[in-house]
Amino acid sequence: MAQKRYNPITTVKIGKRGSTIRRGKSPQKTALHIKTESHGHGFLKICIVALLVLIQLIVLVSLFLWLSGVFWGYLAFSFVASVLAALHVLSTEKSGHNKSVWILFLLCFFFCGYVFYIFSYVEPFYGKSREKYEAIKERTKQYDRDEVPALDDPRLRQDALFFRTVGPFPVWEHTQGEYFPSGTKLFDDLLERIEGAEKFIFLEFFIVADGSLLHNLSAVLMEKAKAGVDVRFIYDDMGPKGQFSRRTKKMLKEAGVKLYPFNRLLPLFSLSINYRDHRKIVVIDGKIAYTGGVNLADEYINAKRMYGYWKDAGIRIEGDGVDEFTLLFLRQWEYLTDAKEDYAPYLSLAEKKEGSPLIVYGDGLDYRANIGRSAYINLFAKAEEKLYLMVPYFLPDETIENLLIEKAHAGVDVRLLIPEIPDKPFVYAQTRNYAERLLSHGIRVFVMKDSFVHAKVMLTDYAAIVGSVNIDSRSFYEESECAVYTADAKILSEISEDFTACFGDSVEIKERKQSLGERIVTGFLRILSPLM
Amino acid sequence: MREEFSKEKIALSVKEDKADYIKECYPCFGWTLTEEWADRKFFDLRHLAFERAWNIPHKDRLQYLQVRMEMRFNRIQTCQRKKFAASSSLFFALGVAGVLFLAGGSLLLLSSRLVGGIVLSTLSALSFLGMAIGGPLLVRRENRRYAEQVSLLEREIVEFCQEGRRLTGGEDGTKEI
Structure with missing residues (x-):
């Protein structure tokens, strides 16, 4: 009898006697695949929104081109409007690079450029939002504290005065902190601590996505809400990209969790579509608070693989400093819900702890100054021995770039x-x-192997900042952010250890000559970088 | 930590030819195999489920090593998939070119266009010669290159697993997997 040839389609007997199924080769391309990923329909939502925005853009541009063709007067008008817009750009506080890009765009596309500028420029369309925030802050100003304690270190004193001026964000002296060098550690701690919540739990995240982390946390939140704990949850409507399913939201709401999206994403060319809530805040009973780079999704705890190992960081604070996070949250909540309530029951609940100076601050439409950017500039400017930055996106403006260079030249x-x-x-x-442009100035650049570094941590010899603020124009100008500034020696030491460990797992990049193609591409991207 | 969160779980679908090796690697990072089963639809897939305590010491470091190990397994798979991509493409391209030149040359010769016919026939012969000589050379080169890459990746897997074992307090850290 002839031997059977190998057939990749094998048969397996299962079920009833004689019944078989034919098993084929799997389409899985990888050697191993983690099965904990969940797939939302976010991609579909993004596609629909993107398509609608594109259609509207095409209609707008076509309309302008038609107008330009039909009415010579319109061309003259649009040229004048674009020149006026360019003059306005020059008068703003944007960086020189940002201004150059806009002026180039306005003059090259004068027939429609001024309209895009108006759509993208924050102030005219966020004026009402700012007024609303101002009203909320005015109504709740009795909860602001602005005393600056006596601080020995003149650098800390200056920073404290800065935060008092732009906030006011006070210095908290009875607050302890703990640094977490990963999202896993932070959420493990949070899941333990949240069990003890008795009065309220406030959460504010940019990204919330279905998965094991949200499933576990939701179980606790629903239990707490049913037990009478005031559970409130703000999430950015664009951040999750559809991965925070309606089913999960419904379950949370039915259990009594109060859920509110920030800046609802509609399939229309919304004038404020670009402004997002990038904060990450958890407050438990006014006694414990968390912040950092982490969001509520499985990749942040490495339960899902997206871009290799996900390196993140965060901080927990306990003590009177938690009040600042409570205030940031409640004001955001009032902005979204128009519910005017007394904040007093939510404040001054924490025990005073032995701690070192710590400042909690926020940034966004609720503040006039670009606090996130200025806080970094203040910190970097005072570094005397070391200045370490851990960020996913590094698109500095000239001020920050030059500051880093000058610090390196000065031996930092x-x-x-x-x-x-x-x-x-x-x-x-x-x-x-x-x-790579910084390498020639003696700045050392490390790339963490097999990892996506999502942490936003800045460390100097005298203080550190851990929060949600990236070094790019989105974080500085177009998002609500928050962070903790600390001079606590224990936390500085923990952060320093984390940096040392990460440098050990990194490759230090060296200066190299770019090819002509690379220079052209990076030059083109550099022009566009203020818009990224 | 409440009981239902006290164990971390992970479930994988792995290629059958690597399943046994992967089964030995995950315990280096503190995981214990809880379930294993063959896929009902695909003969080359196996499913593995592991769990470990949520508060395992050195968790961050173990996670980092584990992810890097997973990436190395997937890169080995990619190497194996793409191993003969270049030589196959060249073989195919030269083969098609050779056939086309031959067809064209034959037609021209049949229609008494001698010069064109000879030129195309020569090109056809050169294409087939290129296939015969260049193909095996490229195959050998690709074999060597991917073998080096795979060997490096496998060494890195062993290093990560050994470090994992040291951290989890496993057996002799220098033992090969």
Whole structure:
């Protein structure tokens, strides 16, 4: 009898006697695949929104071109409007690079450029939002504290005065903190601590996505809400990209969790579509608070693989400083819900702890100054021995870039830690470009192997900042953010250890000559970088 | 931590030819195999489920090593998939070119266009010769290159697993997997 030839389609007997199924080769291309990923319909939503925006853009541009063809007067009008817009650009506080890009765009596309400028410029369309925030702050100003304690270190004193001026954000002296060098550690701690919540739990995240982390946390939140704990949850409507399913939201709401989206994403060319809530805040009973780079999704605890190892960081504070996070949250809540309530029951609940000076601050439409950017500039400017930055996106303006260079020239050990694996290729190309430009000035740049570094941590010899603020124009101008500024020696030491460990797992990049093609591409991307 | 969160779980679908090796690697990072089953639809897939305590010491470091190990397995798979991509493409391209030149040359010769016919026939012969000589050379080169890459990746897997074992307090850290 002839031997059977090998047939990749094998048969397996299962079920009833004689019944078989034919098993084929799997389409899985990888050697191993983690099965905990959940797939939302976010991609579909994004596609629909993107398509609608594109259609509207095409209609707008076509309309302008038609108008230009039919009415000579319109061309003259649009030229004058674009010139006026260019003059306005020159008068703003944008960086020189940002202004150059806009002026170039306005003059090259004068027939429609001024309209895009108006749509993108924050002030006219966020004026009402600012007024609303101002009204909320005016109504609740009795809860603001602005005393600056006596601080020995003149650098801390200056920073404290800065935060008092722009906030006011006070210095908290009876607050302890703990640094977490990963999202896993932070959420493990949070899941333990949240069990003890008795009065209220406030959460504010940019990204919330179905998965094991949200499933576990939701179980606790629903239980707490049913037991009478005041559970409130703000999430950015664009952040999750559809991965925070309606089913999960419904379950949470039915259990009594109060859920509110920030800046609802509608399939229309919304004038404020660009402004997002990038904060990450958890407050438990006014006694414990968390912040950092982490969002509520499985990739932040490495339960899902997206871009290699996900490196993140965060901080927990306990003590009177938690009040500042409570205030940031409640004001955001009032802005979204128009519910005017007395904040007093939610404040001054924490025990005073032995601690070192710590400042909690926020940034966004609720503040006039660009606090996130200025806080970094203040911190960097006072570094005397070391200045370490850990960021996913490094698109500094001239001020920050020059400051880092001057610090390096003055002998400060300046180091930058960025990812090896990008999540956004164009932004990463720019990050690498900016980073490599610093190499010739003695700044050391490290790329963490097999990782996407999502943490936003800045460390100097006298203080550190851990929060949600990236070094790019989105974080500085177009998002609500928050962070903790600390001079606590224990936390500084923990952060320093984390940096040392990360440098050990990184490759230090060296100066190299770029090819002509690379120079052209990076030059083009550099022009666009203020818009990224 | 409440009981239902006290164990971390992970479930994988792995290629059958690597399943046994992967089964030995995950315990280096503190995981214990809880379930294993063959896929009902695909003969080359196996499913593995592991769990470990949520508060395992050195968790961050173990996670980092584990992810890097997973990436190395997937890169080995990619190497194996793409191993003969270049030589196959060249073989195919030269083969098609050779056939086309031969067909064209024959037609021209049949229609008494000698010069054109000879030129195309020569090109056809050169294409087939290129296939015969260049193909095996390229195959050998690709074999060597991917073998080096795979060997490096496998060494890195062993290093990560050994470090994992040291951190989890496993057996002799220098033992090969």
